[in-house]
Amino acid sequence: MKKSDWVNKKVLVLGTAKSGIAAAKYLVEAGADVTVNDGGTPSGTDQDTLLKLGVKTTFGEHPLTLLEGVELIVKNPGIPYQIPLLQEALVRQIPIWTEVELGYHATNAQWVAITGSNGKTTTTTLVHELLKQQTRPVHLAGNIGFPAIEIAKEAEDDAIIVIELSSFQLMGMHAFKPMSAAFLNLSAAHLDYHGDLESYAEAKARIFRNMDANDRLVVNADDDVVMRLSDQAKAERLRFSRKSPAYARVEQDMIIIGETPILPAAELALGGGHNLENVLAALTLVEPFNIPLQAVQDVLRTFGGVAHRTEYIGEFKGRKVYNDSKATNNVATEAALSGFKDPIIWLCGGLERGADLTPLVESMTQVKHVVGLGETGPRFAELARQEKIDATVVSDMAQAVQAAFDVSQAGDIILLSPASASWDQYKTYEERGEHFVRAVESIGGDAK
Structure with missing residues (x-):
């Protein structure tokens, strides 16, 4: 569609945040008649932006009257189709797009x-x-x-x-x-x-x-x-x-x-x-x-990857170090462990959710030593010992990284892949990963 095709078309933008605001801006620039609806209360910044755009707004509810004359809905991807407004839009055969x-x-x-x-x-x-x-x-x-x-x-x-x-x-x-x-x-x-x-x-x-x-x-x-x-x-x-x-x-x-x-x-x-x-x-x-x-x-x-996703941090004292803090479940950690051929010092553990850890065994063939931390740390250590793998239990990340350097040697992999959520000690997996990286740099010195 050319930009001119939007002139005077009546479009309902459902949801604000980045994608909704971007869609509203484009449609206003293209000459569309835009209404923005959000079931909650948008941020002050978003409200100021919408005010300057001059669009009609409805916040805190999704009244069906918003559909009158609407030719297209551009919705935030996270809004489920099950809400009554969208169910009615489907009945009326109003196209529903995302901003992509x-x-x-x-x-x-x-x-x-x-x-x-x-x-x-x-x-x-x-x-x-x-x-x-x-x-x-x-x-x-x-x-x-x-x-x-x-x-x-x-x-x-x-x-x-x-x-x-x-x-x-x-x-x-x-x-x-x-x-x-x-x-x-x-x-x-x-x-x-x-x-x-x-x-x-x-x-x-x-x-x-x-x-x-x-x-x-x-x-x-x-x-x-x-x-x-x-x-x-x-x-x-x-x-x-x-x-x-x-x-x-x-x-x-x-x-x-x-x-x-x-x-x-x-x-x-x-x-x-x-x-x-x-x-x-x-x-x-x-x-x-x-x-x-x-x-x-x-x-x-x-290319070392995206932060906290088996991210290559560098080589410290001859050890290659990887931050996989985003691995909050067995499946993610199994994938990380299975990708290395060198001996692994595996740092793992976090929030206790009662998960069965035994599926991890198959991917532990290269694990040389397990360092367990957080609420589930002792369970990971026990799993390792059952497989005749050495294990150490520590209370925090600094101790875990120090233990990893102590039990490893040049040529080994030091991998943080917790297979657990972070909320026992951290607000987010990003915070956990950043603490890991700081500890590695403090203990391991400059990366090669």
Whole structure:
């Protein structure tokens, strides 16, 4: 749609925050008749912005009268479709978009999109770093960048927009069509929003709904649900796997995309088996853009990941240190542990939720010593001892890091991957990860 197509169209923006404010600004600039509705009370800053925009506003409720004459709803992704206002909008066949769809209609740029239950942020960030090595303009949008409409309305016609997409955002897609997209994996999540796993999976699959044979869809060969759903895709489907033959694969430690060897997996700055999968997906996504191999290798050797997600901190006293504070459950930690071939000093533990820890055993083959902290620290230590692995129990992060250096030697991995929430000692997993990094720098000195 051209910007002029919005003149005098009556649009309801549902929800404020970043995406709602960005959508309202664009639509006002385009000449639409905009009303903004929020079921709560927006921040003072947002209210001031809306006042200056001159839009109509309704806060604290979602009256059905707001739908009179409305031609489009642009909603915040987190607002469930079950609220009466949206249920009535569906009955009246009023289109419901998220602001990503609005952004898609606002630009001629090409889109590279990533979805999945895990690994989206790391893969999206890596794709952005790789695409910065070629000559076309490239922008990062979505949850880890700026709202899509903010980027799209300013993007050059030959630009590439890289975006991470949640299931919430994808449910509001209608015409959105990326030229390259990845469906990384699927596990049970957000079922309170979607109702069941099948509905959640179908929402994720919307990423490739409008793609055609000229587009590239990158999928996880080892995820049965992803493979089943993507059978219906019209795009060229390329598989990645770190376990079995695929278009993007690892052979004798060498990362290979198609027929092109990229570099040994051991040279990646990223750690964790799931991150190897993220690398394979990212490299397949960017392959059509003809980035020089040397530039690709340089990025892979230096990109340490996203903060608190198996993030490479550096080498201290000969030990490679990784911060995976965001691993608050077994699944995330299993993926981190399985990605290393060198001996691991594993720092773990946190809030006690009564989780069964035994599924972790299979991924502990490289663990040399367990350092347990927090409420669940003693349980992790007991698990280690049952597997004939040495263990130490400490009371806080500084003691945990000191113990990790004491029991390790040059060539070992020091990995914080708690498999537990942080709330016994910290407000957030970010706070926990930042404390870990400070302790490493205090005890380990300067990174190599």
